[in-house]
Amino acid sequence: GAGVSQSPSNKVTEKGKDVELRCDPISGHTALYWYRQSLGQGLEFLIYFQGNSAPDKSGLPSDRFSAERTGGSVSTLTIQRTQQEDSAVYLCASSLDPPGTSGNTDTQYFGPGTRLTVL
Amino acid sequence: DQQVKQNSPSLSVQEGRISILNCDYTNSMFDYFLWYKKYPAEGPTFLISISSIKDKNEDGRFTVFLNKSAKHLSLHIVPSQPGDSAVYFCAASGSSNYKLTFGKGTLLTVNP
Numbered sequence: 001g002a003g004v005s006q007s008p009s010n011k012v013t014e015k016g017k018d019v020e021l022r023c024d025p026i027s028g029h030t031a032l033y034w035y036r037q038s039l040g041q042g043l044e045f046l047i048y049f050q051g052n053s054a055p056d057k058s059g060l061p062s063d064r065f066s067a068e069r070t071g072g073s074v075s076t077l078t079i080q081r082t083q084q085e086d087s088a089v090y091l092c093a094s095s096l097d098p099p100g101t102s103g104n105t106d107t108q109y110f111g112p113g114t115r116l117t118v119l
Numbered sequence: 120d121q122q123v124k125q126n127s128p129s130l131s132v133q134e135g136r137i138s139i140l141n142c143d144y145t146n147s148m149f150d151y152f153l154w155y156k157k158y159p160a161e162g163p164t165f166l167i168s169i170s171s172i173k174d175k176n177e178d179g180r181f182t183v184f185l186n187k188s189a190k191h192l193s194l195h196i197v198p199s200q201p202g203d204s205a206v207y208f209c210a211a212s213g214s215s216n217y218k219l220t221f222g223k224g225t226l227l228t229v230n231p
Contacts, residue, residue, distance in 0.1 A: 004162065033219075035219075035221075040223065041223055042121075042123065042125075042208065042220075042221035042222050042223045042224060043163070043208065043210075043219070043221040044221075045218040045219065045220070048218070056218075059218065091162055091163070093162070107165050107168075108165065108219065109162075109165065110155075110162030110163045110164070111162045112160065112161050112162045113162055
């Protein structure tokens with residue numbers, strides 16, 4: 001079956017512009033996560049959506065970052081007034097069940113990422 | 120403050136030999152540990168996990184060992200194959216915290 005997909009795969013933008021990154025999770029997965037990986041760093045948690053619950057936005061680095069998940073499926077990560085330090089690979093992941101579920105149904109499956117470059 | 124550390128940025132081994140990738144953590148609340156593998160231009164792929172109630176988990180050529188007292192885990196791959204060449208990320212979470220904390224990764228190169 002189809003995995004997690006993300007678009008665009010690459011995005012180059014000028015400082016100060018807004019960007020939107022899209023994630024299509026695996027069909028039926030209730031949990032969706034956004035991470036980013038800056039050069040030479042590990043993955044950094046940004047935000048978590050679970051079903052219809054309020055998302056956990058505690059990882060968002062500033063109020064320029066926002067995300068939404070429409071209809072419990074597709075998610076969009078928006079970065080307003082981009083800065084050069086926003087340059088990174090933005091990864092989306094989904095899992096069938098919430099974390100802590102017994103078995104491996106809470107395993108996070110990652111998309112290929114969107115490489116964002118802010119000039 | 121890095122809570123998950125992979126101190127070796129790279130490792131090179133010969134095909135057929137054992138690869139040992141190491142990971143240290145500092146947060147004693149972590150009780151679930153995972154290894155992910157990442158090829159260039161792809162997202163990380165789940166490889167193997169271990170709960171803190173165990174000290175070893177094996178899946179085919181991959182074995183993860185957990186030493187809770189030392190806050191250390193390792194991934195053993197044996198025998199190593201050229202297709203195993205990738206970046207390996209160690210990740211950890213607490214039972215009440217779904218957020219995965221990742222290390223910076225180790226680039227494994229398996230030479231034919």
